[in-house]
Amino acid sequence: MDIKDYISSGIIENYVLGATSSEENAELERLADMYPEIRQEIEASKFALTEYIFQFQLDPPADLKGRIMRKLSDLDMPISSQNSPERSDLKVYKSQNRDLWRTFGIAASILLLVSGLANWFQFQNTQALHQELSVLEAENNRIQNQLQVAQADYRSSLNDLQLLNNPEFDRVELYGSDDFPNSRVSILWNPHSSSVYLQVLNLPKPPPGKQYQLWSVYEGDVKDAGVFEMSSNGFALHRMKETDKAEQFIITLEKMGGVPKAEGKAYALGKV
Amino acid sequence: MITWVNKATNEEELVLLLKSRDRRGFEILYDRYSAALYGVIVKVLQSDEQAPDVLQESFVKIWKNIDAYDPKKGKLFTWILNIARNTAIDKTRSRSFQSNYQTQSIETSDPEGARSEQMPIEHIGLTDIVNSLKTELREVVDIIYFRGYTHAEAAESLNLPLGTVKTRIKIAIRELRKLIGK
Numbered sequence: 001m002d003i004k005d006y007i008s009s010g011i012i013e014n015y016v017l018g019a020t021s022s023e024e025n026a027e028l029e030r031l032a033d034m035y036p037e038i039r040q041e042i043e044a045s046k047f048a049l050t051e052y053i054f055q056f057q058l059d060p061p062a063d064l065k066g067r068i069m070r071k072l073s074d075l076d077m078p079i080s081s082q083n084s085p086e087r088s089d090l091k092v093y094k095s096q097n098r099d100l101w102r103t104f105g106i107a108a109s110i111l112l113l114v115s116g117l118a119n120w121f122q123f124q125n126t127q128a129l130h131q132e133l134s135v136l137e138a139e140n141n142r143i144q145n146q147l148q149v150a151q152a153d154y155r156s157s158l159n160d161l162q163l164l165n166n167p168e169f170d171r172v173e174l175y176g177s178d179d180f181p182n183s184r185v186s187i188l189w190n191p192h193s194s195s196v197y198l199q200v201l202n203l204p205k206p207p208p209g210k211q212y213q214l215w216s217v218y219e220g221d222v223k224d225a226g227v228f229e230m231s232s233n234g235f236a237l238h239r240m241k242e243t244d245k246a247e248q249f250i251i252t253l254e255k256m257g258g259v260p261k262a263e264g265k266a267y268a269l270g271k272v
Numbered sequence: 273m274i275t276w277v278n279k280a281t282n283e284e285e286l287v288l289l290l291k292s293r294d295r296r297g298f299e300i301l302y303d304r305y306s307a308a309l310y311g312v313i314v315k316v317l318q319s320d321e322q323a324p325d326v327l328q329e330s331f332v333k334i335w336k337n338i339d340a341y342d343p344k345k346g347k348l349f350t351w352i353l354n355i356a357r358n359t360a361i362d363k364t365r366s367r368s369f370q371s372n373y374q375t376q377s378i379e380t381s382d383p384e385g386a387r388s389e390q391m392p393i394e395h396i397g398l399t400d401i402v403n404s405l406k407t408e409l410r411e412v413v414d415i416i417y418f419r420g421y422t423h424a425e426a427a428e429s430l431n432l433p434l435g436t437v438k439t440r441i442k443i444a445i446r447e448l449r450k451l452i453g454k
Binding site: 013014019047048 | 354426
């Protein structure tokens with residue numbers, strides 16, 4: 001390349017003015033390292049421009065130096081020891097400390113709130129549990145009662161079953177009279193123990209103030225065997241008065257509580 | 273302890289002081305070059321209103337970037353001069369500056385009108401060197417150096433062909449070299 005042509009192209013002058021591209025700058029730097037003439041031209045041009053620029057120099061305000069030096073001292077604080085660098089660090093530390101306490105405060109408040117809510121829920125929960133427990137206790141009692149009733153019924157039924165199947169008992173079937181042909185009553189009688197049980201299979205519902213009464217008949221002698229209620233629980237066995245001798249059983253409708261001597265009509269009768 | 277710090281400190285020593293962030297180095301730098309930098313800043317801003325702030329900003333940049341200065345790549349003054357000049361040019365391109373100096377702004381919306389206006393007459397006493405340079409050469413140098421225009425922007429602003437701008441730059445620098453005797 002022709003150095004003289006390059007020098008006279010004007011690129012050096014433009015370069016010192018800062019009016020060249022970065023590519024041109026790079027090439028010029030490279031050539032300046034290779035060719036001392038180019039380096040010399042660059043320096044001479046820079047010097048001339050600098051001299052020109054120096055012509056415009058102007059004294060800054062008198063107080064500006066102090067201001068700028070203070071500014072630089074402020075910048076210096078983090079590294080130099082002469083300007084109490086700890087102060088800013090201290091501020092940061094305090095600030096961090098404050099932040100820490102504020103964080104603690106917020107955290108404590110949240111914990112308190114959560115704890116309070118938890119207590120409230122616990123209380124509500126306990127109340128609910130108490131109520132539930134009461135309901136369950138009542139339920140339990142009710143079931144216990146039902147169980148006792150059921151057990152009583154079971155024992156009764158079991159007892160009845162044993163009686164019905166007990167070979168010592170004679171079964172006496174009572175049938176309706178001509179007036180009440182549908183009546184049906186079973187009598188279980190144990191002649192050895194004199195025990196008598198009565199089971200209503202079908203009888204008209206007695207009118208108010210009236211009650212059915214059982215009689216035993218032996219050799220023309222009629223004896224009271226006791227009154228019985230028409231139980232809602234059908235087919236229940238009613239224990240009647242002990243009877244050691246009987247040829248026949250009769251059921252009459254009598255006034256409430258029964259009578260010593262039969263007065264009413266016979267509803268059912270059967271022979272042993 | 274550095275004992276040789278004084279007005280006669282050479283540039284090499286000065287750079288050492290600056291790189292070690294020695295306050296005395298910056299005092300020397302200020303004493304030597306603040307007027308030159310301040311003059312350039314005022315010329316770029318075309319006002320001394322914000323020039324003190326820009327000079328301070330320039331010194332802050334010098335402080336922060338002094339490690340990047342390589343003496344092999346150029347003289348210290350050239351380096352700090354570029355910092356001050358670029359800081360001032362950046363200022364003229366900032367929004368706040370443009371709102372204050374709308375009519376003088378290089379970024380005005382009327383390039384033909386405002387950009388083609390002549391550089392304002394210097395409010396400082398011009399020396400022989402400046403006066404000796406022809407106006408047509410000065411305006412090219414000034415618009416590129418002090419305003420940061422590119423060739424193309426200068427050509428457009430001065431209403432000249434691009435080649436003429438480049439030629440005038442070359443001539444202007446050579447004239448300056450003659451004027452200062454180099």
